[in-house]
Amino acid sequence: MSSLLKKVSVDMIEIILENAFEWLVVVDDKGIIIYINDNYCRFLEVERDKAIGSHVTNVIENTRMHIVAESGKEEVADLQYIKGNYMIANRIPILVDGKVIGAFGSVIFRDTSEWMQMSSHVKNMMSKIQSYIQDINTGVKYSLNDIIGESPGMNELKDKAQMIAPSDISILIRGESGTGKELFAHSIHQLSERSGQPFIKVNCAAIPEQLLESELFGYEEGAFTGAKKGGKKGKFQLAHKGTLFLDEIGDMPLNMQAKLLRVLQEGEVEAVGSTRVQNVDVRIIAATNRPLEKMMEEKRFRSDLYYRINVIPFQIPPLRERKDDIETLASFFLEKSTKSSGKRIKDFDQEVLRIFLSYSWPGNLRELENVIHASTYLTNGSTISLQSLPTYMKTGNIYGVGSKTLKEILEETEKSVLTQSLQAQPDKRKAAKSLGISKSSMYEKLNKYGLL
Numbered sequence: 001m002s003s004l005l006k007k008v009s010v011d012m013i014e015i016i017l018e019n020a021f022e023w024l025v026v027v028d029d030k031g032i033i034i035y036i037n038d039n040y041c042r043f044l045e046v047e048r049d050k051a052i053g054s055h056v057t058n059v060i061e062n063t064r065m066h067i068v069a070e071s072g073k074e075e076v077a078d079l080q081y082i083k084g085n086y087m088i089a090n091r092i093p094i095l096v097d098g099k100v101i102g103a104f105g106s107v108i109f110r111d112t113s114e115w116m117q118m119s120s121h122v123k124n125m126m127s128k129i130q131s132y133i134q135d136i137n138t139g140v141k142y143s144l145n146d147i148i149g150e151s152p153g154m155n156e157l158k159d160k161a162q163m164i165a166p167s168d169i170s171i172l173i174r175g176e177s178g179t180g181k182e183l184f185a186h187s188i189h190q191l192s193e194r195s196g197q198p199f200i201k202v203n204c205a206a207i208p209e210q211l212l213e214s215e216l217f218g219y220e221e222g223a224f225t226g227a228k229k230g231g232k233k234g235k236f237q238l239a240h241k242g243t244l245f246l247d248e249i250g251d252m253p254l255n256m257q258a259k260l261l262r263v264l265q266e267g268e269v270e271a272v273g274s275t276r277v278q279n280v281d282v283r284i285i286a287a288t289n290r291p292l293e294k295m296m297e298e299k300r301f302r303s304d305l306y307y308r309i310n311v312i313p314f315q316i317p318p319l320r321e322r323k324d325d326i327e328t329l330a331s332f333f334l335e336k337s338t339k340s341s342g343k344r345i346k347d348f349d350q351e352v353l354r355i356f357l358s359y360s361w362p363g364n365l366r367e368l369e370n371v372i373h374a375s376t377y378l379t380n381g382s383t384i385s386l387q388s389l390p391t392y393m394k395t396g397n398i399y400g401v402g403s404k405t406l407k408e409i410l411e412e413t414e415k416s417v418l419t420q421s422l423q424a425q426p427d428k429r430k431a432a433k434s435l436g437i438s439k440s441s442m443y444e445k446l447n448k449y450g451l452l
């Protein structure tokens with residue numbers, strides 16, 4: 001070590017020490033300062049000439065440098081309170097021939113907030129990098145484990161996904177909006193031999209018709225006004241050896257359907273403005289909630305494309321047809337939402353679960369997730385109650401035929417209306433007036449339902 005330093009002049013060492021990011025101090029075995037850098041002196045508001053030669057305890061608040069110079073035991077990342085700030089200090093003994101001859105200390109982060117900032121900055125960067133690495137590598141975000149639901153229909157679909165994943169067969173996933181079509185597409189890719197290769201999604205409904213071709217097949221430099229320098233790869237080229245997920249394929253314009261079919265049949269793509277063909281090896285998973293059969297009759301969807309992509313049909317049932325899953329899904333979304341909102345809500349009131357079971361869920365799981373998420377923000381208690389549900393869910397037909405007598409339904413409705421009215425207007429006289437009933441009738445009903 002010393003032989004190495006011989007090549008470095010004293011002037012250079014001084015420049016390094018004076019410009020180091022850390023604040024530095026060196027003491028001898030008695031705790032007398034023999035070196036301290038100028039930045040540290042400025043912070044401590046001491047003159048360097050006076051500091052050098054003084055005992056370290058007279059210059060630096062709460063220091064333990066003299067203790068380390070005596071004990072020979074290093075102290076790393078210790079919190080030290082100096083001039084109104086907690087700082088992070090390292091104290092290292094200096095040993096020569098096994099004997100402690102002093103110690104040197106450094107303050108790395110001048111206050112804990114600087115350290116916290118740097119630490120959270122690093123953590124933040126790491127999590128971003130991780131998600132980019134995942135996206136760049138495969139683009140896959142979900143696996144079968146993320147698909148919640150143990151109803152017979154869902155278990156059957158999960159088994160089917162496992163069976164068909166290893167092959168290269170095209171799959172057409174059908175189901176209403178929000179049923180989890182994309183989740184299954186990711187999972188099938190993740191279970192396939194192509195899982196290490198890209199998973200590329202194209203939303204056929206979201207891309208304007210005139211851009212869809214270049215989006216799918218790419219373009220050459222100068223192919224059209226506004227084309228990027230160097231051209232651009234298409235989704236097919238990006239998905240080479242992997243999976244291309246054609247979401248909302250029922251919304252693809254007819255002329256594009258013809259071009260897509262040609263690529264699928266020939267395994268070759270031609271970028272816009274190019275005369276060169278490129279081979280592509282891509283597995284297709286398509287999804288739609290459109291009635292393709294009816295669209296074929298109306299000549300809005302090509303039947304040859306339909307038969308090419310619909311090799312294995314995969315139909316996800318709407319939420320109202322898998323009621324067995326609703327409670328599990330609701331708990332899952334509640335946990336997810338409480339985690340992100342920081343609220344401590346543990347459960348749902350029974351009447352809320354009853355509404356969940358009888359509601360028709362036109363928006364399926366996406367709607368269930370959104371309703372629960374909004375409810376967690378509207379709830380102050382420890383359970384999600386009726387009040388936090390959107391009105392449209394409470395006013396619909398929530399009673400299955402035959403489950404209750406008309407009298408029971410009317411009474412439940414009356415009780416719920418009275419409870420809500422009193423919450424909005426605690427003055428019973430005014431509440432009675434707004435409901436169009438007399439004060440005595442109001443009291444009679446409140447008494448009947450135990451609301452007094």
Ligand SMILES: Nc1ncnc2c1ncn2[C@@H]1O[C@H](COP(=O)(O)OP(=O)(O)OP(=O)(O)O)[C@@H](O)[C@H]1O
Nearest residue numbers: 146147148149176177178179180181182183365366
């Ligand atoms: N079985 C499930 N378990 C957990 N979350 C689910 C499940 N199914 C769907 N979701 C969630 O519901 C939302 C909608 O799912 P997804 O986007 O896969 O539906 P989709 O059928 O592709 O909808 P769209 O047709 O509108 O594109 C997502 O937030 C997804 O995470």
